[in-house]
Amino acid sequence: MLAELALRALTPAAPLARRFGLLQESVALWSRGYRQRKAWAGHHAHCRKLITEIAAGLPHRRKVVILGSGLVRDVPLNDLCESFDEVVLVDIVHLPLVRLRLLPRRNVRLVTRDLTGAMAWLAGEADGRAEPLAELIADEAVDLVVSANLLSQLAWPVADWLEDNPARAAALPDELPARCIAWHLEDLSRFKGHVCLISDVEMVERERDGTIHDRLDLTYGVTLPPEDESWLWPVAPFGEAERDREFVHRVCAWRDFGRG
Numbered sequence: 001m002l003a004e005l006a007l008r009a010l011t012p013a014a015p016l017a018r019r020f021g022l023l024q025e026s027v028a029l030w031s032r033g034y035r036q037r038k039a040w041a042g043h044h045a046h047c048r049k050l051i052t053e054i055a056a057g058l059p060h061r062r063k064v065v066i067l068g069s070g071l072v073r074d075v076p077l078n079d080l081c082e083s084f085d086e087v088v089l090v091d092i093v094h095l096p097l098v099r100l101r102l103l104p105r106r107n108v109r110l111v112t113r114d115l116t117g118a119m120a121w122l123a124g125e126a127d128g129r130a131e132p133l134a135e136l137i138a139d140e141a142v143d144l145v146v147s148a149n150l151l152s153q154l155a156w157p158v159a160d161w162l163e164d165n166p167a168r169a170a171a172l173p174d175e176l177p178a179r180c181i182a183w184h185l186e187d188l189s190r191f192k193g194h195v196c197l198i199s200d201v202e203m204v205e206r207e208r209d210g211t212i213h214d215r216l217d218l219t220y221g222v223t224l225p226p227e228d229e230s231w232l233w234p235v236a237p238f239g240e241a242e243r244d245r246e247f248v249h250r251v252c253a254w255r256d257f258g259r260g
Contacts, residue, residue, distance in 0.1 A: 004031055014112065016119045017092050020157045026093040030071055036240060040073075043233040043251065047074035047198055050229075050253055051146055054196050055083055062141040065090060067115060067133075068150025072098055074198075075148060081105050084144075088136070090115065111136075116154050116180045122161055124168065133187045142193045147184070149251070151199035152218035154180040178220035185222070189258045197257040200233060200249035208244050218249070227252035 004027050013023040033040060055061065055076075061084045066075055069089035080087050089098075090111040102108045113132050120126035136142060155177035162169040162176060173179065188195050201224065205214040229252070236247035 004028070011093065011095050013093050014114075016114060016123060016125075019123065020119055020161055022092050022157060025157075026070070026095055030095060030097065032236075032240070033071060033073060036234075036237065039234045039237050043231065044074045046231055046251075047148065047253075048076040048079075050198065050255070051148075051196065052076045052079050054146075054194065054255055055080065055144055058143055058194055060143045062086070062143050063088060063139065064144040064146070065136055065142055067091075067145065067147045068153065069094075069098075069148065071095065072101065075146070077101075077105075077108075081107055086141075090133075090136075115150065115184065116158060117183065118158060118176070118180060122158065122165075122168065122172065122176075129183065131187075133190075137187070137190045137192075140192065142191060144193055145188065145191045145195045147188060147195070147197045147199065147257075149198055149200065151181055151184055151197070152201070154184055155218075155220050175220070178222050181219055181222045185224075195257040195259075197254040198251065200235075200251045202250040203235070204248045204250070206246050206248060208238065213245060224252070225254065225257075228255045229253050 008023060008027050011023060011027070017023050055064065063086045064080050064084045065088045067090050069075060069091045072089065077087070085107060087105075087108045088111055089108060090113050092112060092114050094110050094112060099110070102110070114120070115132050117130040117132040121129055158180055159177040162172070188197060201217075201219050203216040203218055204212055206212050231251055233249045233251050234246060235249050238244065238246045241247055
């Protein structure tokens with residue numbers, strides 16, 4: 001608890017990131033990931049292996065962009081730094097632990113960005129959605145883009161905020177959380193380089209006897225093409241969130257999103 005408080009105090013974050021709870025969530029994710037490092041190891045290893053394989057097959061490796069870089073646990077950072085001229089890590093919060101890890105790497109650039117493009121709009125500070133990736137989409141040197149376990153994370157802060165601010169929500173379009181997911185898919189489709197999408201798509205809440213208590217569509221009904229592969233990620237094993245229930249996510253990967 002003290003470590004989390006210290007990390008929140010030491011992390012530079014934009015006012016909107018604090019207002020929407022994303023700084024707190026980033027710290028909580030770091031804490032949970034540390035507690036559940038063994039349970040999450042398989043998921044992280046699968047992601048890293050997948051990204052490494054895709055990068056190795058590219059004809060050019062000038063610039064790689066990681067969207068939703070987070071704590072960089074699911075990204076083969078060493079391999080990417082050795083293979084690409086530049087590695088761009090994009091997220092709304094970059095914890096000090098990540099910044100320290102990057103110090104010896106001179107070809108890594110951090111970009112702080114609201115990847116929904118909608119938070120200023122929700123807060124009444126803009127007239128509509130911004131384009132969060134416009135300059136990266138226009139960059140001809142981007143040979144690989146990875147949306148790394150980000151897609152499902154775009155909707156819940158918006159959904160929570162709308163629930164907590166009904167008066168402002170009444171003035172905004174319906175189904176905005178689903179729109180945030182659809183907008184991100186559209187953003188990915190605009191890149192000229194190779195695009196890999198990795199995302200959890202479903203959460204299953206299960207009791208110890210195997211009974212499924214609940215299922216949650218993490219994509220809010222947005223249609224995705226058939227995935228290339230999938231696996232299970234025990235996000236909250238028994239005892240993490242509840243004593244007698246576990247929360248398991250199904251993760252899907254699209255090695256060449258939007259093509260083929």
